[in-house]
Amino acid sequence: MMEHAWRNYKLYAWGKNELRPLSQRPHSGSIFGSYDLGATIVDGLDTLYIMGLENEYREGRDWIERKFTLDNISAELSVFETNIRFVGGMLTLYAFTGDPLYKEKAQHVADKLLPAFQTPTGIPYALVNTKSGVAKNYGWASGGSSILSEFGTLHLEFAYLSDITGNPLYRERVQTIRQVLKEIEKPKGLYPNFLNPKTGKWGQLHMSLGALGDSYYEYLLKAWLQSGQTDEEAREMYDEAMVAIMDKMVRTSPNGLTYVSDLKFDRLEHKMDHLACFSGGLFALGAATRQNEHRDKYMEVGKGITNTCHESYIRAPTQLGPEAFRFSDAVEARALRSQEKYYILRPETFESYFVLWRLTHDQKYRDWGWEAVLALEKHCRTPHGYCGLRNVYQQEPQKDDVQQSFFLAETLKYLYLLFSDDSVLPLDEWVFNTEAHPLPIKGANQYYRQAPVTLPVSNAS
Numbered sequence: 001m002m003e004h005a006w007r008n009y010k011l012y013a014w015g016k017n018e019l020r021p022l023s024q025r026p027h028s029g030s031i032f033g034s035y036d037l038g039a040t041i042v043d044g045l046d047t048l049y050i051m052g053l054e055n056e057y058r059e060g061r062d063w064i065e066r067k068f069t070l071d072n073i074s075a076e077l078s079v080f081e082t083n084i085r086f087v088g089g090m091l092t093l094y095a096f097t098g099d100p101l102y103k104e105k106a107q108h109v110a111d112k113l114l115p116a117f118q119t120p121t122g123i124p125y126a127l128v129n130t131k132s133g134v135a136k137n138y139g140w141a142s143g144g145s146s147i148l149s150e151f152g153t154l155h156l157e158f159a160y161l162s163d164i165t166g167n168p169l170y171r172e173r174v175q176t177i178r179q180v181l182k183e184i185e186k187p188k189g190l191y192p193n194f195l196n197p198k199t200g201k202w203g204q205l206h207m208s209l210g211a212l213g214d215s216y217y218e219y220l221l222k223a224w225l226q227s228g229q230t231d232e233e234a235r236e237m238y239d240e241a242m243v244a245i246m247d248k249m250v251r252t253s254p255n256g257l258t259y260v261s262d263l264k265f266d267r268l269e270h271k272m273d274h275l276a277c278f279s280g281g282l283f284a285l286g287a288a289t290r291q292n293e294h295r296d297k298y299m300e301v302g303k304g305i306t307n308t309c310h311e312s313y314i315r316a317p318t319q320l321g322p323e324a325f326r327f328s329d330a331v332e333a334r335a336l337r338s339q340e341k342y343y344i345l346r347p348e349t350f351e352s353y354f355v356l357w358r359l360t361h362d363q364k365y366r367d368w369g370w371e372a373v374l375a376l377e378k379h380c381r382t383p384h385g386y387c388g389l390r391n392v393y394q395q396e397p398q399k400d401d402v403q404q405s406f407f408l409a410e411t412l413k414y415l416y417l418l419f420s421d422d423s424v425l426p427l428d429e430w431v432f433n434t435e436a437h438p439l440p441i442k443g444a445n446q447y448y449r450q451a452p453v454t455l456p457v458s459n460a461s
């Protein structure tokens, strides 16, 4: 599957961001637009490396060396997307290979994002122009707010970049974000999705483990894991957030399905985004790494959410899950609105299968992953790459003509790892960024490659 996705990207969209498999041309309408940033190359390269596809890996490495730059282009980039895909991708490749090319490129990209952090609070804007450095927020985001899942999903990459370059600046930037979030008053212990970077005040009180919230919670747990479990502040913030989420947002349907609902002010919207399906793995990973009074309960919730996401898949004739699904008296784990019925090759459900497989070795997670592989082959594969579907509830759904870069970065990587031995990227040595780029755990992984500390001259003698 990876070879097929890569080969067709190479044939029809090489150096562009993504492939349109039906049209056999580049996809330029997505987050990275028509700039030649090679998003699929940078995002997919560590997957090729893990799979041992050496020739393809080399082609990608050569393209990065010869072509990849953000200099002399005037692109308006998403700080979050650029960080998780480009900085994250390069950092993993640096950890894997020690090739200084990737460290330089990771730093090059991160430096282009830094102007976005020039706000009164240090909470970055969402978008930054790579040439002018002018930064701004999305017009649609609650009163000029930045978005929790975006500014809260920089910590792993920026902390690691500081450690491998010896430059503390990147860690300082994300530590500032951490302090704002630590000190601010949290309504009912929860984090709303919107925060104004100028005033430091929350926007609309919408909370979610799906779109706009999701990976913030993920990065609290993972910052602690990445630090070799020394960043206790992150773990405490994670534990406190999960207590509130359990109390206010995790619910069980009449037929016993566990789900995490969105919360709008005081009202539960009994809906779960496909994006929130990563949280099955998150609850389980949090439970497995700390012995406390919540451990057994959280492990059960992690398994329950993963099971619910699997149900959302198998209740669709395509055996692939919708973008969002609801719980009411009439339906459970099913999309109701037409704009919720699509599937864009997302990885989150398979990510939870992978984490739960590693933690429990319950065969059902591999069985579920295999069902998904067959469904992807049946409905999403085309002669020229893989496409998403417009409606998972149709027997023969229309395809969307986009091969997302995260299909190579995440979806295929998690499915591959689900069927690999535990010794391939063991979870006590690696922590996955939110785009499935594995980063080494400090103190536990020989590939951490921390920059040597240079002593001041007077002490060095």
Ligand code: DMJ
Binding pocket: 215, 275, 346, 347, 348, 406, 410, 434, 435, 436
């Ligand atoms: C990916 O870019 C990341 O997983 C992100 O955290 C959420 N959305 C996509 C995949 O669905």
